[in-house]
Amino acid sequence: MSADLVAPHAERGDFETVGAVLKQRFGERFSTAQAVREQHGHTTSWIKNQPPQGVVFVETTEDVSDVVAICADHNVPIIPYGTGTSLEGHVNAPEGGVSLDMSRMNRVLTVNAEDLDCVVEPGVTRKQLNDYLRDTGLFFPIDPGADASLGGMAATRASGTNAVRYGTMRDNIINLTAVLPDGRILKTGNRARKSSAGYDLARLLIGSEGTLGIITELTLKLQGIPQAISGGVCPFPTIEDACNAVILTIQYGIPVARIEFLDTLQVKACNAYSNLQLSEQPTLFLEFHGSDAGVAEQAEMFGEIANECNGGAFVWTAHAEERTKLWQARHDAYWASIGLRPGCEGISTDVCVPISRLAECVTETFRDIEEMGFVAPMVGHAGDGNFHVLVLVDMDDADEVARASTFVSQLNRRAIAMDGTCTGEHGIGQGKMPYLEAEIGHGVDLIRQIKAAIDPQNIMNPGKIVPHGD
């Protein structure tokens, strides 16, 4: 459960020397100031801060290549940093090293509107891209809660509320450019929508969490903004009823764009944080995309399902502005939850199970929360079978921390036993390392083999995904 599992690598090079070379090459774009270092080890969640020894603010692929080559020469780790919104300690530097701040690589390089694609630098955030695209009639659908960088979203195989319809980062990246551990620049392919040209190197990098290379360019699929969008809110008497409505919606093949679950406590938190007046009971947030007729048809079909599952009346928000407010509240759920118990840290969970097991998994988890007496709101991309419990923990109470660890461990193992995963979209990072072997068995060895082949010095974001060596 803790970052301490990662033993520092024995033979790292001298950071003094690396720092001097970086200072010479990057001047004021290289910093070793304490505040800057700590900010770049900030982990959003309960995982403790392990700051890097220095930070370089890179501006080009060549900058990245230079830093990597310098660090490789001296066996010093490199940790890429986007917006620092990861929840599993991805930006931590358990073995020291250099944080690569990608935020200045924030140019949209090309929009090929006719091909429904674009090429961006990794520091572009999802909101920045969609603002940029506003006049093109196109949008990029992947939306984790935070306004994360697209490079970070690729590195963690992120998704969000639209994944049930549009897929995850895995499905929405055509190709990548990355700097490999030896400083070489790799372009995984061109802009063709599909390819069978050898190993899927783009997919290998997506979700590799900076452990194989540093992403410096992304070619992304774009979607046409639908002719019609309608959204709504539907309350249910019980968690199980809400889950069953989700399950039926998916099984009936309604092409819902978003179908999000919030438990009563989460609704309360969102009402308080985002100034909403929702009825405080288990609730689904929905959105439909399509033609005018198509959207109406989907809403009608969902209405029948909700009715069958004891759902309350829909509250539809016809106005774009109201819809935006609703979804901003959904995206701020994390911060709303943290506000429920000031001074506490949040332990985020991220299990994902086959949809047929969703109600069972949610219900058993809710029983654990009640039995263990946690303040732990629940929110989820229910259409994917993915839900988050944020356990709010007083980190000074050792007993509470231990009980929270037990809860999280139970939840992760329950999801794996239900043919699911301990992480639907947050990644392994440091926090989920203890569960990976239970989930993929020998796959852990295979990951280790690949990592060792591509990064024999283990300089790329060491101490994430799997421990190095045997």
Add this chain to the structure above:
Amino acid sequence: MSADLVAPHAERGDFETVGAVLKQRFGERFSTAQAVREQHGHTTSWIKNQPPQGVVFVETTEDVSDVVAICADHNVPIIPYGTGTSLEGHVNAPEGGVSLDMSRMNRVLTVNAEDLDCVVEPGVTRKQLNDYLRDTGLFFPIDPGADASLGGMAATRASGTNAVRYGTMRDNIINLTAVLPDGRILKTGNRARKSSAGYDLARLLIGSEGTLGIITELTLKLQGIPQAISGGVCPFPTIEDACNAVILTIQYGIPVARIEFLDTLQVKACNAYSNLQLSEQPTLFLEFHGSDAGVAEQAEMFGEIANECNGGAFVWTAHAEERTKLWQARHDAYWASIGLRPGCEGISTDVCVPISRLAECVTETFRDIEEMGFVAPMVGHAGDGNFHVLVLVDMDDADEVARASTFVSQLNRRAIAMDGTCTGEHGIGQGKMPYLEAEIGHGVDLIRQIKAAIDPQNIMNPGKIVPHGD
């Protein structure tokens, strides 16, 4: 261009010994009969037959694991064989070794209708699976021309006519079980619809063409059979007009399920082979999936585009039977083409370019065909920017063979220069090896590193994708 590029590996073990062990273990399920060997080196296309030294008809994952362990002990190659319908020499045994015939591993293990997924063995063919699913209201959309095995389709990252809407094998496989080169059995994950649990090992195996492991189970996404399906045929005066209609259809975001292009010669071939009466001019085959209203809406929108692009009248086939006949003809296009010039071999091409470059790429290629005087029908998954030219070549005419090689090389390099790929769905195999570096640069080295790390003896389908070593 030729399989002779692959130099046999120097230190392969003694096949006599391996044969004896396999005979003892598998009895009559192991064969070294000449006819059986040649059938398993059959390459469908012009690439010459390089038969394996023996064939094992495996029935279980454990069988596969045993064969792999035996072959690993003696440094003897293993070549997986599904239905032998690959077009790039994937089943050839340029360094000898054992062909693993997967056709008896043809059980559908589980259908989880409520989760829209199923688990199958690799020898199940796409038609067999859809027959099996008939009463469930579900179907598996990926449909290469041949009734290929799902294991082979995964190994080559295949697609087909439905990819424009449903994606390729990459998008429709949830997870895989595979036997690794040391005989260990790897399960890449569970049945959750999405996961961020470490490297995407399933995607690494998909498209690895048997060079990293032998796929022994596949967990596949299924789709609900749409409420309404309508299909039609639309002729155009020129290739360019037809391509432009495709481009506009995609750019307008019409969620077309199939949009296939056939040039005049291909229409002639299909008329003859499949007993159709189509007007002999550049033609699009289309299919729309959705609700009754949705399908009508899509067809109307396409009608406007076709009209704008000088398209002729639609011929709609309302009856399922007629539709099936049309699509069977499309799937038989390869055999129809081969029939245009009996006694000749077909050189299949498979370029894929961004949709904005499709008309230009097709037009330049058509000019090459005319100038070089080839019999070479053209057919394509135009909605993906992917099209095939089948060059019919008299293999006894060295000059013609040389000219065909030049044509293919020019086409592949043209597609790459247009930001596309030399292979949209057939894979690299032996035939496309000379083009991979032009397309992915350093990626070739990365593939080689991964291959060497996972299969240090290079026993898994050697001589495919990239040459071994440096």
